Amino acid sequence: MSLFGLRVSGWQLSTLFLAGLLLFIAFPATAQDKVPASPIMVPNPATDLWRAVRQREGAASGQTQVRGIETGVLIEQRGEAFREYRRRDFIGNAGIFIGVIAGLVLLFYILRGRINIPGGRSGRRIKRFADFERTLHWFTAIVFIFLALTGLTLLFGRFVVLPVFGAEAFGVIASACKEGHNLFGPLFIVAVVLLFIRFAWRNLPSRGDLTWLVKGGGIIGKAHVTAGFFNAGEKIWFWSVMVLGLAVSISGLVLIFPTLGQPRDIMQLALFVHGIAAVLFIAGSFGHIYIGTIGTEGSLESMTTGYVDENWAEAHHDRWHAETVAQAARGADRHASADTTGAVHATTDKA
Amino acid sequence: MSFTAFVDGPFWYFSATVFVIGVLWRLVGMLNMGSKTDFSTPRSSGSAAALSINITRFFPRADFWSRIRLQVVAGYLFHVGLFALLFFAAPHIEFYREYVTGFGWVALPEWAFILVSEIAFLGLMLLILHRMLNLVTRAISDRGDYIGSILIFS
Numbered sequence: 194m195s196l197f198g199l200r201v202s203g204w205q206l207s208t209l210f211l212a213g214l215l216l217f218i219a220f221p222a223t224a225q226d227k228v229p230a231s232p233i234m235v236p237n238p239a240t241d242l243w244r245a246v247r248q249r250e251g252a253a254s255g256q257t258q259v260r261g262i263e264t265g266v267l268i269e270q271r272g273e274a275f276r277e278y279r280r281r282d283f284i285g286n287a288g289i290f291i292g293v294i295a296g297l298v299l300l301f302y303i304l305r306g307r308i309n310i311p312g313g314r315s316g317r318r319i320k321r322f323a324d325f326e327r328t329l330h331w332f333t334a335i336v337f338i339f340l341a342l343t344g345l346t347l348l349f350g351r352f353v354v355l356p357v358f359g360a361e362a363f364g365v366i367a368s369a370c371k372e373g374h375n376l377f378g379p380l381f382i383v384a385v386v387l388l389f390i391r392f393a394w395r396n397l398p399s400r401g402d403l404t405w406l407v408k409g410g411g412i413i414g415k416a417h418v419t420a421g422f423f424n425a426g427e428k429i430w431f432w433s434v435m436v437l438g439l440a441v442s443i444s445g446l447v448l449i450f451p452t453l454g455q456p457r458d459i460m461q462l463a464l465f466v467h468g469i470a471a472v473l474f475i476a477g478s479f480g481h482i483y484i485g486t487i488g489t490e491g492s493l494e495s496m497t498t499g500y501v502d503e504n505w506a507e508a509h510h511d512r513w514h515a516e517t518v519a520q521a522a523r524g525a526d527r528h529a530s531a532d533t534t535g536a537v538h539a540t541t542d543k544a
Numbered sequence: 545m546s547f548t549a550f551v552d553g554p555f556w557y558f559s560a561t562v563f564v565i566g567v568l569w570r571l572v573g574m575l576n577m578g579s580k581t582d583f584s585t586p587r588s589s590g591s592a593a594a595l596s597i598n599i600t601r602f603f604p605r606a607d608f609w610s611r612i613r614l615q616v617v618a619g620y621l622f623h624v625g626l627f628a629l630l631f632f633a634a635p636h637i638e639f640y641r642e643y644v645t646g647f648g649w650v651a652l653p654e655w656a657f658i659l660v661s662e663i664a665f666l667g668l669m670l671l672i673l674h675r676m677l678n679l680v681t682r683a684i685s686d687r688g689d690y691i692g693s694i695l696i697f698s
Contacts, residue, residue: 328673365547379662
């Protein structure tokens with residue numbers, strides 16, 4: 194082959210071509226080192242398409258062969274918006290709310306202190322709760338505390354547990370909490386139903402409840418506030434447990450079975466309701482636990498032994514006390530007797 | 545060592561060791577108790593009476609029902625649930641097939657597996673609480689009973 198009068202072979206021509214190509218590539222690169230050049234904008238024809246898909250207002254659904262809930266939606270913007278709301282707004286506000294309620298309970302304890310039994314203990318005990326009622330109460334309490342701890346870990350763990358224990362440990366903890374929460378959740382539904390069956394009739398509104406509420410259960414003023422087996426505060430807590438229990442139960446079932454066909458909107462609503470109800474439940478439980486333990490002398494033993502001191506009963510549930518003592522004195526339809534320790538075995542034991 | 549490797553390795557062997565020691569402890573304890581000499585002469589077939597008692601004791605006497613219904617109901621919930629889990633949960637059947645029997649059988653569907661787990665947990669929790677809260681059962685329970693209950697729960 195002749196090139197400009199020179200005889201060159203095929204491989205020599207190929208080598209020459211490659212060398213020229215390399216020089217062509219190398220020189221502009223060298224020039225770029227010296228003079229910064231603006232990047233070449235190469236429009237991606239898919240960009241506009243995906244931007245349109247992602248930024249549109251509604252969740253417009255397309256056509257697809259896949260049959261299922263929202264399978265025609267390529268990118269669901271509201272899912273991301275809900276995630277942002279949950280992380281930025283809900284978790285922060287929930288943490289503040291729980292912290293404030295815990296602080297208020299502590300402040301109340303500091304200001305008011307423990308409410309002792311007026312006149313001290315009498316040494317005579319009255320049966321208040323049957324075995325089954327106490328078993329049911331503690332069953333509910335244990336399941337509730339377990340669900341609260343695992344739920345709070347799932348809610349706040351990313352901000353509280355993860356920085357302390359690291360990613361791998363948090364992954365294991367969060368996974369265990371989720372499985373445990375899902376396993377014990379249905380047990381809480383059983384507990385709420387049994388609580389309703391056992392205690393609802395004694396928590397119906399009765400005379401004196403309004404007065405009790407107006408006087409703040411004795412906190413406002415020093416006058417004695419009359420009450421029956423349950424006072425108005427306990428009744429409010431009971432019905433709160435029923436309403437909130439129903440809310441967390443229904444929303445929990447929606448969340449625990451995501452394959453039943455509910456759309457994303459319902460799942461998000463369930464997560465919202467579950468979170469709100471659970472936070473209210475946990476905050477409310479602080480007051481219940483406080484009053485039942487360190488807040489009031491003699492209250493806890495009603496749920497540990499089933500008995501309360503007679504002076505406690507007279508101070509906090511005078512109408513129930515009067516009825517019980519009168520019934521015992523009459524030796525009424527159910528047996529009532531005084532044992533060697535002077536205990537009055539009263540009449541509400543049905544177990 | 546990752547957590548998963550730990551659970552699949554050393555922790556599994558630890559759990560298996562605790563299980564074997566626990567079973568042996570129970571068995572040896574029962575065998576050591578022995579049996580008292582039977583001084584009474586059966587009026588009829590002792591075997592038939594034993595069989596009869598085994599069946600009739602499945603149901604509580606009507607006189608006691610109001611006092612023991614919690615234990616009876618919770619006891620059935622726990623034991624029926626545990627039985628179903630032990631013998632009809634898919635992973636357990638696979639274990640028996642591979643290491644014990646050489647063959648498998650029909651397993652519970654997942655929803656039924658979850659349901660019987662819930663039932664077993666419900667029964668066991670009620671029984672443990674009843675043991676702790678009832679005056680009589682609390683008086684006749686010792687540390688071994690609570691340890692056993694907690695181990696089963698775990």
